[in-house]
Amino acid sequence: MDENTVLEALQQHFKFATFKSQLQQNAVMEIVKGENDVLVSMPTGSGKSLCYQLPAVLKPNKITIVFSPLLALIKDQIDHMLALKIRAASLNSKTLKAEREALLMDLKTTTPNTRLLYITPEQAATNTFKELFKNLTKFNKVAYLVVDEAHCVSQWGHDFRPDYLKLGELRNDNKIPVIALTATAGVEVTKDIVNSLKLSIDHRKFKTSSFRSNLYYDVFYQNIVDDMYKHLKDFILECLNSEEEKELPKEERSCGIVYCRTREQTEIIAEKLNSMGIRSQCYHAGLKNKERLDFQEQWQSGDYPVICATISFGMGVDKSSVRFVIHWGIPKDPASYYQESGRAGRDGKPSKCRIYYNKADKKAVEFHLTRDLGKAQDNVSKKLNAQSAMNGFAKIVQYCETVLECRHKLFSKYFGDPPPNCMKNCDICTNRKVVADMVELFHTKNIQFSTTQENVDFEDMYGGGRKGQNDELENYGNECESDGERESKAKKQTDEFIKKQFAIRKNPKIAFIKKCTTDGQIHEALATHEVQPAKNETLSDLFRNIKKDQTIRKRKQDNQEPEDNKKLKTCFVKASELIQMEVEPPEDEGENTITNYFKKTNINKFSELIDSEHKSDLQKHEEIVPENNKSNELEVTKSDESNVSSVDKDVMLKVREEESVSRIEDLERKTEDALRSKSNNNCHVKSKPKVVPVSKPQPVPKPSEKPKVEGQSTSTKDINSKVKKLFGADSDNEQSDTNKYTPNKIDDKDKSKKLNKVNAGVLVVKLLNPAFSEGRFESKETFKSISRAITHAFIGKDVNDIKMYVRNFLEKNQVITSKTEV
Numbered sequence: 047m048d049e050n051t052v053l054e055a056l057q058q059h060f061k062f063a064t065f066k067s068q069l070q071q072n073a074v075m076e077i078v079k080g081e082n083d084v085l086v087s088m089p090t091g092s093g094k095s096l097c098y099q100l101p102a103v104l105k106p107n108k109i110t111i112v113f114s115p116l117l118a119l120i121k122d123q124i125d126h127m128l129a130l131k132i133r134a135a136s137l138n139s140k141t142l143k144a145e146r147e148a149l150l151m152d153l154k155t156t157t158p159n160t161r162l163l164y165i166t167p168e169q170a171a172t173n174t175f176k177e178l179f180k181n182l183t184k185f186n187k188v189a190y191l192v193v194d195e196a197h198c199v200s201q202w203g204h205d206f207r208p209d210y211l212k213l214g215e216l217r218n219d220n221k222i223p224v225i226a227l228t229a230t231a232g233v234e235v236t237k238d239i240v241n242s243l244k245l246s247i248d249h250r251k252f253k254t255s256s257f258r259s260n261l262y263y264d265v266f267y268q269n270i271v272d273d274m275y276k277h278l279k280d281f282i283l284e285c286l287n288s289e290e291e292k293e294l295p296k297e298e299r300s301c302g303i304v305y306c307r308t309r310e311q312t313e314i315i316a317e318k319l320n321s322m323g324i325r326s327q328c329y330h331a332g333l334k335n336k337e338r339l340d341f342q343e344q345w346q347s348g349d350y351p352v353i354c355a356t357i358s359f360g361m362g363v364d365k366s367s368v369r370f371v372i373h374w375g376i377p378k379d380p381a382s383y384y385q386e387s388g389r390a391g392r393d394g395k396p397s398k399c400r401i402y403y404n405k406a407d408k409k410a411v412e413f414h415l416t417r418d419l420g421k422a423q424d425n426v427s428k429k430l431n432a433q434s435a436m437n438g439f440a441k442i443v444q445y446c447e448t449v450l451e452c453r454h455k456l457f458s459k460y461f462g463d464p465p466p467n468c469m470k471n472c473d474i475c476t477n478r479k480v481v482a483d484m485v486e487l488f489h490t491k492n493i494q495f496s497t498t499q500e501n502v503d504f505e506d507m508y509g510g511g512r513k514g515q516n517d518e519l520e521n522y523g524n525e526c527e528s529d530g531e532r533e534s535k536a537k538k539q540t541d542e543f544i545k546k547q548f549a550i551r552k553n554p555k556i557a558f559i560k561k562c563t564t565d566g567q568i569h570e571a572l573a574t575h576e577v578q579p580a581k582n583e584t585l586s587d588l589f590r591n592i593k594k595d596q597t598i599r600k601r602k603q604d605n606q607e608p609e610d611n612k613k614l615k616t617c618f619v620k621a622s623e624l625i626q627m628e629v630e631p632p633e634d635e636g637e638n639t640i641t642n643y644f645k646k647t648n649i650n651k652f653s654e655l656i657d658s659e660h661k662s663d664l665q666k667h668e669e670i671v672p673e674n675n676k677s678n679e680l681e682v683t684k685s686d687e688s689n690v691s692s693v694d695k696d697v698m699l700k701v702r703e704e705e706s707v708s709r710i711e712d713l714e715r716k717t718e719d720a721l722r723s724k725s726n727n728n729c730h731v732k733s734k735p736k737v738v739p740v741s742k743p744q745p746v747p748k749p750s751e752k753p754k755v756e757g758q759s760t761s762t763k764d765i766n767s768k769v770k771k772l773f774g775a776d777s778d779n780e781q782s783d784t785n786k787y788t789p790n791k792i793d794d795k796d797k798s799k800k801l802n803k804v805n806a807g808v809l810v811v812k813l814l815n816p817a818f819s820e821g822r823f824e825s826k827e828t829f830k831s832i833s834r835a836i837t838h839a840f841i842g843k844d845v846n847d848i849k850m851y852v853r854n855f856l857e858k859n860q861v862i863t864s865k866t867e868v
């Protein structure tokens with residue numbers, strides 16, 4: 047086929063007058079010939095897709111099968127093709143029945159109309175596809191086999207997908223040309239692609255230099271500025287160029303991506319930027335599908351110029367006006383960094399790629415990698431994987447921590463390209479001296495920090511630790527799994543966690559909880575009472591009464607108040623809390639699933655309702671936690687919690703979700719004690735209760751009034767003594783009477799959002815507690831001393847100040863020892 051015919055087709059079908067580059071044209075012409083296998087390795091945004099789409103269109107009556115890693119990516123491609131009136135389809139679990147039947151009918155005909163059939167590698171391994179493929183090849187109906195994102199075949203790449211390895215089998219007995227496309231084929235990766243996909247020895251290779259001359263690379267160090275968020279904001283504003291682009295349509299204006307290592311970071315940074323006036327969305331795998339799509343759309347349409355995301359964001363995102371890609375913390379390896387930062391400047395205009403580096407982040411990743419390597423000792427392939435991850439990471443650390451060579455050289459080395467002519471397209475080539483000074487300052491500050499910190503070797507300390515390679519990938523928001531896979535993984539984790547707990551505690555209540563969580567049917571379990579009777583009668587009463595929830599809600603709708611309304615609600619809250627804590631899995635992924643799950647349950651809804659409508663009722667109930675309910679001194683009682691939650695309910699909700707398993711028994715005991723105590727005070731669920739109207743919450747007494755709440759003095763004393771223990775014996779002395787904790791005072795404080803010592807202490811403990819549960823504190827003593835130090839620093843300060851400080855503190859210090867500075 048001559049060049050003119052191909053150009054005409056380019057114009058006719060794709061509306062492009064010319065090829066985007068000579069390389070694109072050469073690749074297309076070679077593929078159109080159909081004589082050889084072809085490997086196309088070109089940077090992101092260079093128009094690789096057209097290299098197979100145009101040849102596919104030029105093969106009438108034949109089908110091009112494209113293997114692509116993500117359903118979302120497939121959907122994008124199909125939408126794009128259909129918009130161009132090129133018939134494309136996919137065969138997957140989400141394909142509607144009628145659509146599937148129509149497609150299969152078309153494929154059966156001798157002259158199929160479908161030009162492109164998109165399949166994930168996992169679907170390619172199914173018998174249905176194998177059968178279909180056999181038939182298609184039998185009648186010579188397949189034009190090309192295209193493997194998109196072919197680097198996924200390689201363990202040396204950053205998106206390794208074992209199912210990609212099986213694709214090589216498809217070409218066994220046929221002569222169908224295989225087209226492999228990738229943006230990031232380093233030397234090792236290229237070898238793997240050729241071997242795994244069984245490309246012919248004389249395959250043709252179309253490869254551009256990895257050098258992107260419009261991208262400016264630099265590194266900045268979080269610890270050398272006082273306010274790193276302000277620095278971030280200033281940099282973003284500089285890149286966005288908003289003033290000059292006022293007249294442009296929103297979707298064409300400059301925008302950017304901030305990649306974060308963890309989901310939590312994406313939310314924190316987005317929140318910070320928003321508070322500083324930069325409209326930002328977050329994006330990570332923990333969001334619901336709809337939220338993710340919405341947020342991506344809002345970024346794409348220019349409503350939100352900044353998206354703070356884990357690396358799950360980006361594959362298939364085709365936005366040309368990305369003026370910056372920031373990595374908040376360290377990327378995973380050079381290949382990942384090249385791929386992620388390469389999303390900037392796809393229109394060829396100058397754009398910036400910056401890493402905001404910090405040592406704590408590096409240590410956190412190192413910890414995971416060292417641990418994975420330790421775990422993989424007996425498994426050769428896992429060991430290879432872990433070693434390769436460590437090597438890649440070491441290279442990116444060197445990139446960040448030294449001033450050895452041009453930033454672009456990292457990539458050219460990795461891709462086996464000759465060194466590029468950077469022409470001052472990185473900080474080192476622009477002003478080596480300034481960068482050297484900055485690096486020195488970074489190291490000096492770190493040395494200062496660590497001499498006061500510890501002599502602990504983190505690698506030794508953590509080597510061979512808890513989790514595996516997958517968790518590490520999770521830390522980077524690995525998105526290769528489908529939603530379904532993720533969910534089932536999360537479910538498995540939850541199940542395993544529950545099993546473990548089961549074994550540890552051999553408590554009959556677990557049977558109930560296990561049933562609830564594994565079946566996802568709390569209400570059914572409650573309603574049918576398929577619960578092993580708890581040994582403790584009070585608890586079993588509790589559960590028995592909970593099932594009346596249905597009745598309560600029904601009556602509430604009918605505006606009737608059941609007599610025992612209040613008690614049941616209280617029980618309900620307790621139970622929901624108990625269950626929530628019991629099932630909380632330690633892993634990120636599981637936590638999300640579980641959290642979402644509970645969000646869906648009426649139990650949670652119900653407890654929220656109570657929280658908002660009957661806080662005072664609840665407070666009253668909480669305050670009768672008996673003095674003999676002595677748990678570990680770090681524990682903040684529910685009574686504390688309910689008061690803190692009046693100061694900051696969101697924080698409490700989150701903390702509640704994150705509290706450690708080790709505290710569950712205390713909570714249970716407390717629950718039971720509280721109920722027992724209620725019983726002693728004529729409040730037991732079995733006894734005839736006083737009627738408390740739902741529509742009229744208890745009036746809150748004025749600050750000067752002594753609150754007439756049963757049991758309050760006990761509770762207050764209890765809490766004060768707990769906090770005294772934690773924050774020093776002088777707690778009481780230092781406080782004026784007006785500063786002393788009382789349940790009602792907290793409402794006053796709430797208004798000003800300023801905290802006295804006791805409440806500041808309670809809040810600090812709550813905020814630090816998840817990190818304590820994760821084992822990030824060297825010891826309990828350290829936890830206490832750090833809590834004390836932070837509390838002292840924040841007495842009388844704003845709640846939000848404490849929240850922000852603790853967040854930053856935890857972000858900066860992955861591991862907290864007695865030497866960690868506050």
Ligand SMILES: Nc1ncnc2c1ncn2[C@@H]1O[C@H](COP(=O)(O)OP(=O)(O)OP(=O)(O)O)[C@@H](O)[C@H]1O
Pocket residue numbers: 062063064065066067088089090091092093094095096229362363364
């Ligand atoms: N010949 C051409 N002329 C003009 N634009 C083109 C041409 N070929 C492709 N493009 C456009 O270039 C952009 C990038 O193309 P494409 O998404 O195929 O790149 P890619 O290399 O596959 O990127 P990625 O690796 O991110 O998937 C698209 O908007 C596409 O429409």
